[in-house]
Amino acid sequence: MTTIRKPWLHTATAAVVTAVFLVPVLWMVSTSFKKPDRILAVSPQWIPSPFTTENYSAALANPALPRALLNSLVISGGVVALTLLLAVPLSYALARIPMRGSGAMVLALLIAQLLPAIVLAAPLFILERKTGLQNTYTGLIAADTTLTLPFAVVVLRPLVQSIPAELEEAALVDGCGLPGVLGYVVLPLMAPGLIAVAGMSFLLAWGEFVFGLTLGQTPEVQPATVVLNSFAGPVRTAWGPLMATATLISVPVVCVFAILHRFIVGGLTAGSVKG
């Protein structure tokens, strides 16, 4: 576009837009630090005074919450590991090797990406009950990975394709076996994509709700999202502890995004626009 005459004016506009947009989030954090009587005050206050952490103590005093946060951590970690384990070799094969059936596999991944979770949760509910996977970490990790695997392959496959095949062949000629080529040549070049996939898989699994609700119905495996929903009871909700819980669940999301946002934004746009 033409030269920008007043860049700071644009900054101001964008800052106001962003601030207005983030009001609900700021309100959540602010409420979580307010005394219960201040939360329902007639005139809303932005900066909590007096500042208190009692909502957090109250929320965490319910043993269901620490357990649920731990469950979410275990499930998300498992999903990241399983996703990378399946997606890296699969993306390599789909990118490099002409195989029969690779078209069908790409189609299956596409379908997986557009499935509303409930469509898969319904049959998985019956099948996991039959196989004893219901209410287990394994069952939840496997179900969540159906959400992350398609995304992972979509991000990683073009990355493999962008690595010059000559580079691999040179390493092979130099006496490096195929595993060596993958370990020393391909994987390091895929690093940014691997980080994006790990980060996005973590975020997706951490925020996942439908499978948690339907396939993990015991407190031993229930993720934090499901527990947050159960805290938001039908009437007379304790808003302070509820907002504290919502803030606690958001903290890892913000941290992961803050650390990895460059990689994630790159991965997101690559994954969505190019298909």
Next chain:
Amino acid sequence: MSRRRTTPLAVRRHRTGYLFSLPGLVFLALLLAYPLLYNVWTSVHAVSLSSRLGGPEPFNGLANYRSVLTDPAFWRAVRVSALFTVGSLVCQFTIGFALALLFIRPFPFNGLLRSLLLMAWLLPPIVSGTLFRWMLDGDSGAYNALLRSTGLGVLTHDWLTDPSTALACVIAANIWVGVPFNMLLLLVGLHGIDPELYEAAALDGAGAWQRFRRITLPLMRPVSAAVLLLGLITTFKVFDLIFVMTGGGPVDATTVLSLYVYEVFFRFFRFSQGAAGALLLLTVPLIAAALYVRRLRHERATA
């Protein structure tokens, strides 16, 4: 050893290919293909909670589909889904486009502000839903408090418990969730437009509005179509946000199709009808995806 060395690279590659895709293939077969086929099987048999405990599950043809298609609640859900989808898509896209036009300009802190917006999109939908539920609460919500403090107290309302406003509220919340992602994708599209076009048009005396109408809009058409189709698919997936805000209520006012399927399957344990409903629900994103893929092919062919 030496024999292995002489195996042609292509053959070794080929073998490795199958070996490498095996874990993914097995996973997709067990957790995607089989469950979906099982869903089809369930939808044409009489499967219920009692039959699961060891009763007969006879084939009953299209009876389950018939029972879903004659259920007034299903058609109510179709209507709610249509309103939810159209409302969300139109507003997400328009606001996202406006924001993309703002953020395409280089200015200080552009990247930081963009990332902050995107963070809102990355919050778990359950968290966003909880936020909106609290803000729109009739007694103590921030929205009503804002109305009261600005002298508009007469407009305060039980937003989420009134059937006439609940749907608009969940649509608004979903717009909030979807705007940053729309903006991000449209920004990528805007970046693809050659800046020289604008310079040439400006030299020819075209004003800002004309440049937008004659350059930006037509050149953004393919990207916009892709973003809208993608939006259709994601909007059809929305479940968590509505579930936590209203649970589908009041009186089904916000029960979209995925919540309807949940109700039938997980609340009433009418597995067969639930499976049939799930497959009917699936037709919309499938059609959207087919259009999306066709567009991509078309673009590649013309590119």
